[in-house]
Amino acid sequence: MKISLSALLPVFNNQATVGSLVSPLLDVLAEFTHRFEIVVIDNGSTDATAEVLAELALPYPQINRVVLPRRSDWASVVRAGLKHSTGEIVLHRSERCQSGTAGLSELWQAMRLGDVAVIRPRETAALGSIPPLPPEGGAIEPDWQMVRRCALDGWMRTKSSRDWVSFLAARGFAVQEIDPRTLGPRFAPRPNGGLRLPVALEYARATAAAAQARSAQPAATPAPSPGAPSHTRPTRRPNYLDRIKAFALGE
Numbered sequence: 001m002k003i004s005l006s007a008l009l010p011v012f013n014n015q016a017t018v019g020s021l022v023s024p025l026l027d028v029l030a031e032f033t034h035r036f037e038i039v040v041i042d043n044g045s046t047d048a049t050a051e052v053l054a055e056l057a058l059p060y061p062q063i064n065r066v067v068l069p070r071r072s073d074w075a076s077v078v079r080a081g082l083k084h085s086t087g088e089i090v091l092h093r094s095e096r097c098q099s100g101t102a103g104l105s106e107l108w109q110a111m112r113l114g115d116v117a118v119i120r121p122r123e124t125a126a127l128g129s130i131p132p133l134p135p136e137g138g139a140i141e142p143d144w145q146m147v148r149r150c151a152l153d154g155w156m157r158t159k160s161s162r163d164w165v166s167f168l169a170a171r172g173f174a175v176q177e178i179d180p181r182t183l184g185p186r187f188a189p190r191p192n193g194g195l196r197l198p199v200a201l202e203y204a205r206a207t208a209a210a211a212q213a214r215s216a217q218p219a220a221t222p223a224p225s226p227g228a229p230s231h232t233r234p235t236r237r238p239n240y241l242d243r244i245k246a247f248a249l250g251e
Contacts, residue, residue: 002034004087004089005033005035005089005090007037008041008081010078011049012049013047014049015045018040018056021093022038022056024100028101037062039084041077041081043077066080089108090147091144091146092147093143093144097143099119103178115150116146116165116168118146120142120177121143145164
C-alpha cells in the first residue's frame with residue numbers, strides 16, 4: 001500500500017486564482033500516490049473564496065475545505081490544516097509562494113532519504129543540503145515544505161509559532177533543500193488565474209488563433225511553372241478550421 005500524502009494549501013481572498021492553485025496539484029499528486037488529499041485552508045477571506053472552494057470540491061472528493069472565520073497567523077493556519085488531514089507525509093505551500101509545482105517530484109523523492117525537504121524562494125535559496133539556521137527574528141518561509149507527520153509531533157506539542165522547518169533544523173533534523181534555480185516551469189500558475197483548460201480545447205483555440213492570423217495575411221501568389229496554365233484553381237480553406245475558430249471564439 002502506498003504512503004498517504006496531505007497537501008495544505010492556505011488561501012486568502014483568492015477567489016480568482018484558487019482554481020489555478022488546486023488544479024495543478026490534483027494532477028501532480030496523483031502521480032505520487034492514489035492516497036492523497038488537498039486541504040484548502042481559507043484564512044479569513046472576505047471575498048467569494050469559500051463559495052468557489054465549495055464548487056471546486058463537488059467533483060473532487062480529494063479536496064477538503066477548512067474555513068477560518070478570521071485572519072490567523074501562520075502557525076494557527078497550519079495547525080488547523082493538520083487537524084483536518086491524515087497523510088503520513090505533509091506538503092505545505094506558502095501563502096506567498098511564487099513557485100509552480102515543478103519541484104514537487106524532487107521533494108517527494110527526497111522524502112525517501114530523510115524527514116524534511118524544502119524549496120525556498122529563488123532569491124533566498126542557499127546551496128547545499130543543510131541550510132543555515134534562521135536569523136534572529138525568524139526566517140523567510142519556504143515556498144514548499146514536505147515533512148513526515150511523525151516529525152511534527154514535537155512542533156505540535158510545543159505550540160511553537162515558528163516555521164516548522166526552522167524548529168526542526170534547530171533540533172538537529174537534516175533539512176534537504178531543493179535548489180529552485182534548477183527547476184523548470186512545469187505547471188506554473190496560469191496568469192489568467194483560472195482552471196487549466198482541457199488539452200483538446202487549448203489545442204483548438206491555439207489552432208484557431210493560428211488560422212485567423214494566416215487568413216489576415218495576404219496569400220503569396222506562387223510563380224507559374226514553365227508550361228503551366230496562366231490560371232489556377234483557388235484553394236478552399238478546410239472547413240474544420242472554421243469550426244474550430246467558431247468553437248474557440250464562442251460563436
